[in-house]
Amino acid sequence: MAIDMLLKVLQEIYIHGATTKSNLARDNASIIAMCACEGLITTRVTAGVYSSEWRVTAKGLHLLAESELNDG
Secondary structure (H helix, E strand, O other): OOHHHHHHHHHHHHHHOEEOOOHHHHHOHHHHHHHHHOOOEEEEEEOOEEEEEEEEOHHHHHHHHHHHHHHO
16 A cells, blocks of 8 residues: 555545545545554544544644655
């Protein structure tokens, strides 16, 4: 799996958002799973509270920022 695709999905979630049942999540289920396992995205709102919308974590934002710096 290419890092470019992971970054593209991460950026899409950051800019437009994505629910857990969205077409983006369905079409990219493996990438979403990997991002969640690596702590790049989460559905956690606060301790014990979860939503149905993926959110980019601080770790995910850091990865996006690093990729932008390397591309620029």
